[in-house]
Amino acid sequence: MIAASGLRKVFNLGTATELLAIAGVDLAVAAGEFVAVIGGNGAGKSTLLNLLAGDYSCDEGTIVIDGSDVTRTPEHVRAAWVARIFQDPMLGTAAALTVEENLTLALMRAQGRGLRPALTSTRRTRFRESLSGLRLGLEERLGTVVSTLSGGQRQALALAMATVTPPKLLLLDEHTAALDPRTSELVMEATVGIVAKAGLTTLMVTHNMEHALRFASRIVMMDAGRIVADIGSAEKIGLGVGDLIERFRIRDDRIVLRQTRQA
């Protein structure tokens, strides 16, 4: 259970470039829910994810994960519960390190670190198992340096890293947007498979309406730093990509938005 309430974030406060990025967001996500966050550029989707991850501190509001208030918890501590995959495949993995070293680092996200040897045969076995599920052949390339992998393979590795220990909250920041359509589908299907299997609470920022409709159990639409529509699973049935785009266009129509909120 993730609860964000009254979140506000202003960038460059008091300067000419002052920007109200998040203007009061309340969002409660039940355990196991898969929420797609959609909205135009600058709507505040990525900022919301950054606030939840602890990358930015919020100016107002609270963030509660499973009953504990993490509002002031720094990113590296919050990482024990929150895992994320970035849009840029270069960002989500350490290029100079090997596949198994990256996975070990991800494993320690929840387990902490000591002066023990980092790579053990037990861990390698575990990595091989979790990578074989992705069907990209990465399980045979544990010792490969990540910089030699393709973007899709790196993003699949990032997925394996984010889920090697199930996080309480999985954040996906347009994680398939930088990939070619075929690889994008592959990574998306692998993501959905893992999320469903482990019942992960997931927030996915996406520009792909079809992905949002097909995979998410709930769709949240953002505009100008606010949540302007919240479409639950019941209402989602029967909606098409066209309907979503329609709602995008009429997002300034207050009446329609109020109806959506009440629904």
Added chain:
Amino acid sequence: MIDTFINLVPITLVQSLIYAFVALAIMIPYRTLALPDLTVEGSLPLGGCMAAALLTAGLDPWSGTAIAILAGAAAGMVTALIHLYFQVPSLLAGILVATMAWSVDLRVMAMPNKAVPAELSLFDWLSPAILLDIRLQMALLGALVCAVLAGLLAFYRTEIGLSLRCVGANARLAPALGVNRRRYVVVGFGLANALAALGGALVVQTQGYADVTMGFGILVNGLAALIIGEAIVGRSSITRQVVAPVVGSVIYYQLVSLGLATGLNPSDLKFLTGAFVLVTLALPLITGRSRSIVGT
């Protein structure tokens, strides 16, 4: 001329094994944290002067050397803290600490240089024969360097060591994986400058005196050694990366010795070393090759 060089090979080897600690101290922050640090220019003389002051004051050589190492570690940590908390670029933070260390050295020794009689040294404590026999020195320092390399490699393969490398490999990713970047930068800078101070303490105890100017130009020498080592050994794996500075140091000081034996003016040395480092930095840009030896 060549005879002079060949006669000097053992002495130069001993010198290069000690200065290998400086090359290692440059490699650790630069390569495994992706943050250049030039505190070594201050932590090497700090280690040397601390050791000289403590040994001549009557402290046993083990404790004296250990305290010198701790002083170097402290200098490195201060650099890291200045960089992290006051957002001063790491190079400037290093210059500040190295400059301030100079005054500390003068305070600690109460004079610009100090003789350290052989019988007070660590080597003499082990066996009086060592300082008289260059082969014993080579064996002892070779063993010490190998032990430090083995220790460093073991460290980089632990969970903490791997996390430190993650900070250097992807600073943005590190906190998302639960790595407290600041803590690891402090640890890395401390470790590096502890090694530089160890080098300083050993220099003092082999040459028999400490001088506050002993760190001058040491950074560029170490950088040149690191570049040569990486060109030969490479840095595709952590083992190669850790071994490279030592190999580079051994070769660099032999090259310098060869140059001096064949008539190179010692006062031109810093210019030539600087030019060498500059060329290796500029070459990939000039030739347009993307994979540089010195690339970040």
